[in-house]
Amino acid sequence: MKQLFSWLTLCLWLCALPLLTACVDEEEFDNTPQGNFEALWKIIDEHYCFLNYKHEAYGLDWQQVYDKYRVRIDNDMSNKQLFEVLAGMLGELRDGHVNLNAAHDMGRYWSWYEDYPTNFSDTLLRRYMGTDYQIASGIKYKILDDNIGYMRYESFNDGIGEGNLDEVFKHMLLCRGLIIDIRNNSGGMLTNAEKLAARFCHKLTLVGYYQHKTGPGHSDFSSREERYLAPSANLRWNKPAVVLTNRRVFSAANEFAVYMKTLPNVFLVGDHTGGGAGMPFNSSLPNGWSVRFSAVPMYDAQGEACEFGIEPHYNVQQTDDDFAKGRDTIIEYARRLLAQ
Structure with missing residues (x-):
């Protein structure tokens, strides 16, 4: 039987979802550049909703993305260097709903409009x-x-x-x-x-x-x-x-x-x-940075x-x-x- 879609139901479900994923973030990974990298990659791997779709659309391979960015991680790197690597990894998703938020910056993907005419004045x-x-x-x-x-x-x-x-x-x-x-x-x-x-x-x-x-x-x-x-x-x-x-x-x-x-x-x-x-929600890394994704x-x-x-x-x-x-x-x- 057809039912009217309830956004209240969906919102309640979305509110509960971070509780289901919080244990993935801080309990399994150390607060080191390596630990934060592994936590972020796994959050996206298990919870991001468009990995298969984007593999079909433009060949995104999330495991290859891991291999590409893993070699750039060094436990002696600064927070700003780590942020640059993690934001670059998220940019591979080509998703304007994906953001990495730290005290000093916000990683974002804006090419969905930056590379096109504005058609507005x-x-x-x-x-x-x-x-x-x-x-x-x-x-x-x-x-x-x-x-x-x-x-x-x-x-x-x-x-x-x-x-x-x-x-x-x-x-x-x-x-x-x-x-x-x-x-x-x-x-x-x-x-x-x-x-x-x-x-x-x-x-x-x-x-x-x-x-x-x-x-x-x-x-x-x-x-x-x-x-x-x-x-x-x-x-x-x-x-x-x-x-x-x-x-x-x-x-x-x-x-x-x-x-x-x-x-x-x-x-x-x-x-x-x-x-x-994609309807977005937030999760967090061991160092306190937050990530929003679809x-x-x-x-x-x-x-x-x-x-x-x-x-x-x-x-x-x-x-x-x-x-x-x-x-x-x-x-x-x-x-x-x-x-x-």
């Missing part, structure tokens, strides 16, 4: 928004001069209430269509993404699947469980809508794009999203992994000619699409 956005836009908690919004509604949500860490959303949609009620701009939104609270997506959903909709680790093996996962998006009980949008994306759309914002792509009368315009389809894999409604992002319906790039004219190519494409 604050300068251009100010031309469209002006100074007379309205603000409803985390959302800035206004009606453009062609009677197209425009909504800018910069981060899903910025909370949004149902009352805020009611006021936004009431304001846009007579608009022909609506643009939801999440470019450069690197994620935040998944509940905020779901709350907004539910305003465009009109029946219980399968939006994807998830699994969780059941053992230390790279293939030790539960069977896939369905994730559903339920319609909001509040005011909903019934007209065409366009979601604007670029490579800096990541994590919860990537999930929002996944949800919206499943809904009728909604189109994604812009660049491929950045990805980040623990629960998420899939779209077709069962495809979204770790490396999703393709929009219409791939549109910002042009230099439009920029020189003060035009946002992606916004203008969305306006033409809605005008049709």
Whole structure:
């Protein structure tokens, strides 16, 4: 029997998961460069959720990674030297959710957006928004001069209430269509993404699947469980809508794009999203450094992994000619699409 996916259940499970893995970190390994290296490699080996997927995607071999970085470890090395080696090892995962945190630095992988065009400009956005836009908690919004509604949500860490959303949609009620701009939104609270997506959903909709680790093996996962998006009980949008994306759309914002792509009368315009389809949690090393990594894999409604992002319906790039004219190519494409 199909059941509505419960994020509360998943969150409770994620909270318990670090307790199950804590004994791996400090009890088995010494607080030495060698001990910290072994602890980190084993944490990833047993609990990271994309090792098999990334082996298939680009040939990642976690055992070979061990051999490559093990020879760089020396028990006489400094903390900064150790950090550089461990952060480099984690970089092999090519995962923006993977971070190594120490007092002096944070190891991170940002190539999911650094190596691509931004397809977003604050300068251009100010031309469209002006100074007379309205603000409803985390959302800035206004009606453009062609009677197209425009909504800018910069981060899903910025909370949004149902009352805020009611006021936004009431304001846009007579608009022909609506643009939801999440470019450069690197994620935040998944509940905020779901709350907004539910305003465009009109029946219980399968939006994807998830699994969780059941053992230390790279293939030790539960069977896939369905994730559903339920319609909001509040005011909903019934007209065409366009979601604007670029490579800096990541994590919860990537999930929002996944949800919206499943809904009728909604189109994604812009660049491929950045990805980040694993639910992360934290663990620690013997020296107190913390490591965050993807623990629960998420899939779209077709069962495809979204770790490396999703393709929009219409791939549109910002042009230099439009920029020189003060035009946002992606916004203008969305306006033409809605005008049709």
